[in-house]
Amino acid sequence: MKISQNDVEHVARLARLSLEPDELQTMTRQMDVMLGYVEKLNELDTTGIEPMAHAVPMSNAFRKDESQPVIGIERALQNAPASGENCFKVPKVIE
Template sequence: MSIETKDVEHVAKLARLNLTDEERDLFTEQLNAILQYAEKLNELDTDGVEPTTHVLRLSNVMREDVVLDSLTQEQVFRNAPEEEDGQFKVPAVLE
Protein backbone atom coordinates (compact mmCIF):
# COMPACT_ATOMS: atom_id res chain seq x y z
CA MET A 1 0.00 0.00 0.00
CA SER A 2 1.29 3.46 -0.76
CA ILE A 3 0.06 7.01 -0.52
CA GLU A 4 -0.05 9.11 -3.64
CA THR A 5 0.06 12.88 -3.93
CA LYS A 6 -3.63 12.96 -4.80
CA ASP A 7 -4.40 11.20 -1.47
CA VAL A 8 -2.50 13.84 0.48
CA GLU A 9 -4.28 16.59 -1.48
CA HIS A 10 -7.66 14.97 -0.72
CA VAL A 11 -6.98 14.74 3.02
CA ALA A 12 -5.64 18.30 3.05
CA LYS A 13 -8.83 19.49 1.36
CA LEU A 14 -10.99 17.66 3.93
CA ALA A 15 -8.96 19.23 6.73
CA ARG A 16 -9.12 22.62 4.99
CA LEU A 17 -5.34 22.85 4.87
CA ASN A 18 -3.56 24.84 2.22
CA LEU A 19 -0.36 22.93 1.47
CA THR A 20 2.53 24.18 -0.57
CA ASP A 21 3.98 21.88 -3.23
CA GLU A 22 6.95 21.21 -0.93
CA GLU A 23 4.70 20.30 2.01
CA ARG A 24 2.55 18.04 -0.17
CA ASP A 25 5.63 16.18 -1.43
CA LEU A 26 7.12 15.97 2.07
CA PHE A 27 3.91 14.60 3.60
CA THR A 28 3.54 12.07 0.79
CA GLU A 29 7.08 10.85 1.43
CA GLN A 30 6.64 10.75 5.21
CA LEU A 31 3.33 8.88 5.07
CA ASN A 32 4.81 6.31 2.69
CA ALA A 33 7.73 5.80 5.07
CA ILE A 34 5.28 5.16 7.92
CA LEU A 35 3.32 2.64 5.84
CA GLN A 36 6.50 0.84 4.78
CA TYR A 37 7.53 0.51 8.40
CA ALA A 38 4.07 -0.79 9.35
CA GLU A 39 4.29 -3.40 6.58
CA LYS A 40 7.42 -4.78 8.26
CA LEU A 41 5.18 -5.90 11.10
CA ASN A 42 3.58 -8.40 8.72
CA GLU A 43 6.92 -10.24 8.65
CA LEU A 44 6.65 -11.10 12.34
CA ASP A 45 5.54 -14.57 13.38
CA THR A 46 2.51 -13.97 15.58
CA ASP A 47 1.26 -17.57 15.71
CA GLY A 48 0.25 -18.40 19.26
CA VAL A 49 0.18 -14.77 20.36
CA GLU A 50 -3.11 -13.83 21.95
CA PRO A 51 -4.76 -10.67 20.64
CA THR A 52 -4.76 -7.95 23.28
CA THR A 53 -6.17 -4.49 23.67
CA HIS A 54 -3.15 -3.33 25.66
CA VAL A 55 0.40 -4.62 25.96
CA LEU A 56 0.39 -4.37 29.75
CA ARG A 57 -2.07 -5.99 32.09
CA LEU A 58 -4.03 -3.18 33.67
CA SER A 59 -6.11 -3.30 36.77
CA ASN A 60 -7.80 -0.47 38.57
CA VAL A 61 -5.22 2.29 38.43
CA MET A 62 -7.12 4.60 40.75
CA ARG A 63 -5.70 5.20 44.19
CA GLU A 64 -7.65 4.39 47.29
CA ASP A 65 -9.70 7.23 48.73
CA VAL A 66 -8.13 8.44 51.93
CA VAL A 67 -9.89 10.89 54.22
CA LEU A 68 -7.52 13.66 55.31
CA ASP A 69 -7.98 16.80 57.35
CA SER A 70 -9.05 19.79 55.28
CA LEU A 71 -7.55 23.25 55.38
CA THR A 72 -9.21 25.69 57.68
CA GLN A 73 -10.99 28.65 56.15
CA GLU A 74 -8.24 30.88 57.51
CA GLN A 75 -5.58 28.82 55.76
CA VAL A 76 -7.53 28.86 52.49
CA PHE A 77 -7.87 32.64 52.42
CA ARG A 78 -4.32 33.33 53.64
CA ASN A 79 -3.01 33.97 50.07
CA ALA A 80 -6.24 35.26 48.57
CA PRO A 81 -6.03 38.87 47.36
CA GLU A 82 -9.56 39.58 48.64
CA GLU A 83 -12.16 37.74 50.65
CA GLU A 84 -15.67 38.71 51.64
CA ASP A 85 -18.15 36.80 53.81
CA GLY A 86 -16.12 33.58 53.58
CA GLN A 87 -15.86 33.69 49.78
CA PHE A 88 -13.17 34.68 47.33
CA LYS A 89 -13.85 38.19 46.02
CA VAL A 90 -13.07 38.50 42.32
CA PRO A 91 -13.65 41.25 39.77
CA ALA A 92 -17.01 41.13 38.00
CA VAL A 93 -16.80 39.65 34.52
CA LEU A 94 -20.37 40.32 33.49
CA GLU A 95 -22.11 43.66 33.26
Protein backbone atom coordinates (compact mmCIF):
# COMPACT_ATOMS: atom_id res chain seq x y z
CA MET A 1 0.00 0.00 0.00
CA LYS A 2 1.29 3.45 -0.96
CA ILE A 3 -1.06 5.18 1.45
CA SER A 4 -2.86 4.17 4.65
CA GLN A 5 -6.32 5.11 5.86
CA ASN A 6 -4.65 7.26 8.54
CA ASP A 7 -2.71 9.18 5.88
CA VAL A 8 -5.93 9.75 3.96
CA GLU A 9 -7.66 11.08 7.07
CA HIS A 10 -4.75 13.46 7.63
CA VAL A 11 -4.88 14.73 4.01
CA ALA A 12 -8.65 15.17 4.31
CA ARG A 13 -8.10 17.41 7.34
CA LEU A 14 -5.55 19.47 5.36
CA ALA A 15 -8.02 19.78 2.48
CA ARG A 16 -10.88 20.71 4.85
CA LEU A 17 -12.95 17.72 3.79
CA SER A 18 -14.68 15.32 6.13
CA LEU A 19 -15.15 11.86 4.68
CA GLU A 20 -17.75 9.32 5.78
CA PRO A 21 -16.30 5.89 6.74
CA ASP A 22 -17.30 4.31 3.41
CA GLU A 23 -15.98 7.34 1.48
CA LEU A 24 -12.72 7.03 3.38
CA GLN A 25 -12.33 3.41 2.34
CA THR A 26 -13.05 4.07 -1.35
CA MET A 27 -10.79 7.13 -1.32
CA THR A 28 -7.91 5.16 0.21
CA ARG A 29 -8.24 2.43 -2.41
CA GLN A 30 -8.48 4.87 -5.34
CA MET A 31 -5.64 7.10 -4.12
CA ASP A 32 -3.51 4.00 -3.70
CA VAL A 33 -4.12 2.98 -7.33
CA MET A 34 -3.27 6.47 -8.60
CA LEU A 35 -0.16 6.83 -6.45
CA GLY A 36 0.97 3.42 -7.68
CA TYR A 37 0.43 4.53 -11.27
CA VAL A 38 2.35 7.82 -10.99
CA GLU A 39 5.35 5.90 -9.59
CA LYS A 40 6.03 5.41 -13.29
CA LEU A 41 7.70 8.82 -13.38
CA ASN A 42 10.56 7.42 -11.29
CA GLU A 43 11.67 5.38 -14.30
CA LEU A 44 12.99 8.68 -15.69
CA ASP A 45 16.25 10.22 -14.56
CA THR A 46 15.52 13.92 -14.15
CA THR A 47 18.86 14.93 -12.64
CA GLY A 48 19.73 18.42 -13.83
CA ILE A 49 16.36 18.97 -15.55
CA GLU A 50 14.73 22.31 -14.75
CA PRO A 51 11.16 22.01 -13.43
CA MET A 52 8.58 23.65 -15.70
CA ALA A 53 5.95 25.67 -13.86
CA HIS A 54 4.46 27.26 -16.89
CA ALA A 55 4.03 26.79 -20.63
CA VAL A 56 4.88 30.37 -21.51
CA PRO A 57 8.46 31.50 -20.99
CA MET A 58 7.77 34.68 -19.05
CA SER A 59 8.87 36.11 -15.75
CA ASN A 60 6.69 38.32 -13.58
CA ALA A 61 4.22 40.55 -15.41
CA PHE A 62 4.29 43.96 -13.77
CA ARG A 63 1.78 46.76 -14.14
CA LYS A 64 1.82 50.36 -12.98
CA ASP A 65 0.64 50.78 -9.39
CA GLU A 66 -2.38 52.87 -10.27
CA SER A 67 -5.90 52.63 -8.93
CA GLN A 68 -8.46 51.11 -11.28
CA PRO A 69 -12.22 50.70 -11.19
CA VAL A 70 -13.28 47.87 -8.87
CA ILE A 71 -16.39 45.80 -8.62
CA GLY A 72 -17.90 47.66 -5.65
CA ILE A 73 -19.10 46.48 -2.26
CA GLU A 74 -22.66 45.65 -3.26
CA ARG A 75 -21.55 43.47 -6.19
CA ALA A 76 -18.79 41.84 -4.13
CA LEU A 77 -21.29 40.87 -1.42
CA GLN A 78 -24.17 39.81 -3.67
CA ASN A 79 -23.28 36.10 -3.45
CA ALA A 80 -22.26 36.07 0.21
CA PRO A 81 -23.99 33.35 2.26
CA ALA A 82 -24.06 35.86 5.13
CA SER A 83 -23.09 39.53 5.22
CA GLY A 84 -23.62 42.67 7.24
CA GLU A 85 -22.11 46.14 7.66
CA ASN A 86 -20.36 45.77 4.30
CA CYS A 87 -18.55 42.65 5.47
CA PHE A 88 -18.69 38.88 4.92
CA LYS A 89 -19.99 37.21 8.06
CA VAL A 90 -18.43 33.97 9.29
CA PRO A 91 -18.97 31.76 12.34
CA LYS A 92 -17.26 32.98 15.49
CA VAL A 93 -13.49 32.45 15.20
CA ILE A 94 -12.28 33.44 18.70
CA GLU A 95 -14.12 32.25 21.80
